[in-house]
Amino acid sequence: MSLHTYRAEGDGLPVVLLHGFPLDHRMWDDVARLLPPGHPVHAVDLPGTPGHATDLPVPSLEASADLVAEVVRAAGVTSAVVAGLSMGGYVALALLERHPELVAGLALVDTKSTADAPDARANRLRIADEAESTGSVDAVRPMATSLLGETTRTAQPEVAAEVAAWIDQQEPAGVAWSQRAMAARPDRTDVLRAFAGPVVVVVGDEDTVTPVAAAEHLVANADGARLVVVPQSGHLSSVEQPAAVASAIAELAQAAG
Numbered sequence: 001m002s003l004h005t006y007r008a009e010g011d012g013l014p015v016v017l018l019h020g021f022p023l024d025h026r027m028w029d030d031v032a033r034l035l036p037p038g039h040p041v042h043a044v045d046l047p048g049t050p051g052h053a054t055d056l057p058v059p060s061l062e063a064s065a066d067l068v069a070e071v072v073r074a075a076g077v078t079s080a081v082v083a084g085l086s087m088g089g090y091v092a093l094a095l096l097e098r099h100p101e102l103v104a105g106l107a108l109v110d111t112k113s114t115a116d117a118p119d120a121r122a123n124r125l126r127i128a129d130e131a132e133s134t135g136s137v138d139a140v141r142p143m144a145t146s147l148l149g150e151t152t153r154t155a156q157p158e159v160a161a162e163v164a165a166w167i168d169q170q171e172p173a174g175v176a177w178s179q180r181a182m183a184a185r186p187d188r189t190d191v192l193r194a195f196a197g198p199v200v201v202v203v204g205d206e207d208t209v210t211p212v213a214a215a216e217h218l219v220a221n222a223d224g225a226r227l228v229v230v231p232q233s234g235h236l237s238s239v240e241q242p243a244a245v246a247s248a249i250a251e252l253a254q255a256a257g
Helices: 025-034 061-074 087-098 118-134 150-155 157-168 172-183 189-194 212-220 242-256
Strands: 002-007 015-018 041-045 080-085 103-109 199-204 226-230
Touching (some): 002 025, 002 061, 015 025, 015 061, 015 087, 025 041, 087 103, 103 242, 199 242
Parallel strands (some): 015 080, 080 103, 199 226
């Protein structure tokens, strides 16, 4: 697992960005460039991403969270604003549970705090098995379009092409590991409810994977949380509408001090 530093300088709280599935830190590139100066900005390539899909631990988001804690501490980060999109949000909540001192503010982007329903869990395990048995990412290639909102698919076909290219560069073993890790995750709503720091919940208004209702559930269980609904965006709001996501994270960083 590796840390990508977009900006090392700044006296403000560092911002740590955790990516979604089946992607890597590049889905944060535009957001990172738009974040205001004063805050160091890092992104983590989670276990299973290219170059990090061998010698993996038993699949779990707890393992991912522990590795995030290790790599950010090695970079000198002792407290940060943590932003996670989709799977990255699941890891952010696991990080909050296991290493609460690292999380000064929390941005939950197109994600949820609940565990998978049985049918969703079974589908993850099916995809994991298929990725392993075929040695390909064919099972997740359709996500290049299904993760995006209708507006993006129609008006910005180049975005779908970019996401497809990122997916094609993933490793089948990593796809399988991540799916099994997500399938095993527990409900962490109580972890969110106990957090005393500032929270922003961001969701695309065209997100069909973790829709606005899932975001509203997060807000209802986080004291004082702010809801930001991003127009004309699907599940990958950081890619589809990076300015809106960067603005929400910037306000959170200011609130977190």
